[in-house]
Amino acid sequence: MKALIVAEYTRDALEGIKAAKTLATGNTILLVFGPASTEAENVSGLVDKVYTLPSRNPEAVYNALRKVYEDEKPDLILGVVSKNVKDSLSRLAGAYDLPMSTEVLEASIEDRSVKYKRGILSERAYSIEKAPMPAIILFNPRIFEPEEARPGGEVVKLEEGDTKVKQIGISKKQLSGVKLEEAEIVVGVGRGFKKKEDLKLAFELAELLGGQVGGSRPIAADFKWLPEDAWIGISGKRISPKLYIAIGISGAPQHMSAVMGSKVIVAVNKDKNAPIFKQADYGVVADLYQFLPILIKKIRERKG
Amino acid sequence: MGDIVVLLKAALNPEMVRSKPDGTLDQDAIPLKLSDIDRNAVEEAAKLKQKLGGKVIGIMVLTVGPVAKREKDLKMAVQEALAKGVDEAIVVADDKLTPGDQVQTARIIAEVIRNSGINPSIILASEATIDETTGQIPGRVAAKLGLPYISFARSIEVADGKIIAERDLEEELEKVEAELPVVVSVTQEINQPRPPTLIQIRRAARKPQKRLGADDVKQAIGTKRVILERRIVTINRKQQIIEGSNLEEIADKLIEILEKEGVIKL
Numbered sequence: 397m398k399a400l401i402v403a404e405y406t407r408d409a410l411e412g413i414k415a416a417k418t419l420a421t422g423n424t425i426l427l428v429f430g431p432a433s434t435e436a437e438n439v440s441g442l443v444d445k446v447y448t449l450p451s452r453n454p455e456a457v458y459n460a461l462r463k464v465y466e467d468e469k470p471d472l473i474l475g476v477v478s479k480n481v482k483d484s485l486s487r488l489a490g491a492y493d494l495p496m497s498t499e500v501l502e503a504s505i506e507d508r509s510v511k512y513k514r515g516i517l518s519e520r521a522y523s524i525e526k527a528p529m530p531a532i533i534l535f536n537p538r539i540f541e542p543e544e545a546r547p548g549g550e551v552v553k554l555e556e557g558d559t560k561v562k563q564i565g566i567s568k569k570q571l572s573g574v575k576l577e578e579a580e581i582v583v584g585v586g587r588g589f590k591k592k593e594d595l596k597l598a599f600e601l602a603e604l605l606g607g608q609v610g611g612s613r614p615i616a617a618d619f620k621w622l623p624e625d626a627w628i629g630i631s632g633k634r635i636s637p638k639l640y641i642a643i644g645i646s647g648a649p650q651h652m653s654a655v656m657g658s659k660v661i662v663a664v665n666k667d668k669n670a671p672i673f674k675q676a677d678y679g680v681v682a683d684l685y686q687f688l689p690i691l692i693k694k695i696r697e698r699k700g
Numbered sequence: 701m702g703d704i705v706v707l708l709k710a711a712l713n714p715e716m717v718r719s720k721p722d723g724t725l726d727q728d729a730i731p732l733k734l735s736d737i738d739r740n741a742v743e744e745a746a747k748l749k750q751k752l753g754g755k756v757i758g759i760m761v762l763t764v765g766p767v768a769k770r771e772k773d774l775k776m777a778v779q780e781a782l783a784k785g786v787d788e789a790i791v792v793a794d795d796k797l798t799p800g801d802q803v804q805t806a807r808i809i810a811e812v813i814r815n816s817g818i819n820p821s822i823i824l825a826s827e828a829t830i831d832e833t834t835g836q837i838p839g840r841v842a843a844k845l846g847l848p849y850i851s852f853a854r855s856i857e858v859a860d861g862k863i864i865a866e867r868d869l870e871e872e873l874e875k876v877e878a879e880l881p882v883v884v885s886v887t888q889e890i891n892q893p894r895p896p897t898l899i900q901i902r903r904a905a906r907k908p909q910k911r912l913g914a915d916d917v918k919q920a921i922g923t924k925r926v927i928l929e930r931r932i933v934t935i936n937r938k939q940q941i942i943e944g945s946n947l948e949e950i951a952d953k954l955i956e957i958l959e960k961e962g963v964i965k966l
Binding site for chain 2: 454455458478479480482483484485486487488489490491493494495496497498499511515516517518519520521522523524525526527528531559560561562563564565566567568569571581605617630631638639649656659660661662668673674675676677678679680681682686687690691694695698699
């Protein structure tokens with residue numbers, strides 16, 4: 397049995413290798429493209445062979461993948477979800493009619509099939525499914541601990557080739573650089589805040605508690621009061637902190653399913669009928685503009 | 701300008717999840733609706749048509765049955781797409797094709813496009829549907845038709861047989877260019893779908909609809925995925941409202957509770 401791991405980022409490659417070893421596959425082949433291709437040598441000792449492609453154009457990756465797929469005939473193609481990985485593998489799936497699943501939470505091998513679990517319906521349900529191999533399985537990030545990098549293996553450079561879609565520009569997004577998904581305490585802000593300057597209340601609270609600030613869709617994606625990487629939601633970040641404090645957030649499903657992994661959820665909202673109170677452990681029915689200054693004062697007093 | 705094709709899905713509505721007493725998903729009781737981001741794809745198609753002409757053709761493949769039970773929802777979803785800018789709908793629905801999977805759906809779509817005299821300049825789809833959310837159909841279709849594919853587009857401009865699009869990646873915005881025809885998946889940020897006017901809604905009922913069944917897409921039949929079990933996620937939150945005679949008292953109680961829970965240390 398042979399696994400092909402596809403990754404754009406080294407961390408994802410190391411998680412993918414761990415996934416392959418956990419699933420107890422035999423041979424492991426790695427294809428790294430874009431940023432991860434420059435670090436191929438460092439991880440090559442963990443697998444039987446590494447293919448590298450400097451381009452991160454998903455069309456170039458797809459062309460390379462087809463060749464590697466034909467040469468290696470893998471039973472399982474593994475990776476961690478990222479946009480370019482999803483793009484290029486969905487094309488490979490189409491070209492060979494391979495079953496493909498994404499945002500997978502766990503998987504196991506049974507005979508000539510792979511069985512896996514994933515969230516569906518905005519994470520309100522999960523589905524356990526089975527597909528015959530060869531199959532493509534993309535895990536959610538951070539399901540597997542990354543392997544320790546180890547150099548010393550075989551590295552094969554792939555030809556770039558020509559593509560029909562060409563990059564004509566690239567720009568960095570305005571990001572905060574905050575890793576909400578790694579924070580133990582997250583303060584979430586929603587439309588209860590009337591203007592951008594008022595968010596300083598949330599930042600003050602977060603700082604006192606050693607936490608980070610994230611926002612619902614209107615705050616982060618529509619009004620852009622927070623950078624895009626501070627957007628908590630199905631299309632933004634999914635978080636699972638020890639404590640999530642939702643302030644002025646009504647509790648839309650797209651938001652709540654992204655915070656479901658939180659250990660304790662506290663909601664502050666002035667509308668006692670806000671749906672969030674049914675999805676929180678503790679609720680405070682109050683105007684955030686009155687309650688937050690008091691809460692901040694009390695915490696500060698206790699900290700001394 | 702050739703045809704503008706939009707891929708549509710009547711998807712299980714995540715806001716109306718239903719389960720049986722044992723916690724398994726009661727999928728037959730969950731209604732279908734036009735998948736959210738499909739509205740953005742339709743809006744973008746309508747905008748392209750306004751600028752460049754051509755005809756907007758919507759293709760919808762039913763993946764959850766039974767068909768008889770889904771007819772009403774299916775009709776509503778198609779009507780909505782027709783009212784919002786689709787000129788002609790092709791619906792593939794047959795109990796022999798449900799439950800579907802992505803392998804079969806992509807094969808059906810490719811076969812319909814090849815065999816229905818459609819000459820696509822652009823095939824638009826949403827980056828993902830609201831029920832399964834795997835986001836793989838547009839890539840599969842592109843590979844099957846041998847067309848270039850631009851995923852996660854949050855803006856597109858089409859002129860002189862060319863498309864320039866901005867791809868929304870994790871940390872960058874990437875501008876790309878390609879010749880038509882092309883497959884494009886769009887994100888919700890691409891536009892603000894307009895609600896249809898009364899006239900549009902009335903006209904929708906008269907727009908042509910073609911219904912296809914398993915016999916029309918024989919070459920495409922065959923699924924690989926088997927669903928073993930679907931269960932709802934149960935969240936048991938305490939739902940305790942903290943009461944007090946004033947906000948000071950409530951704040952004190954909250955802090956004490958959170959310390960007892962071990963989630964804050966002051």
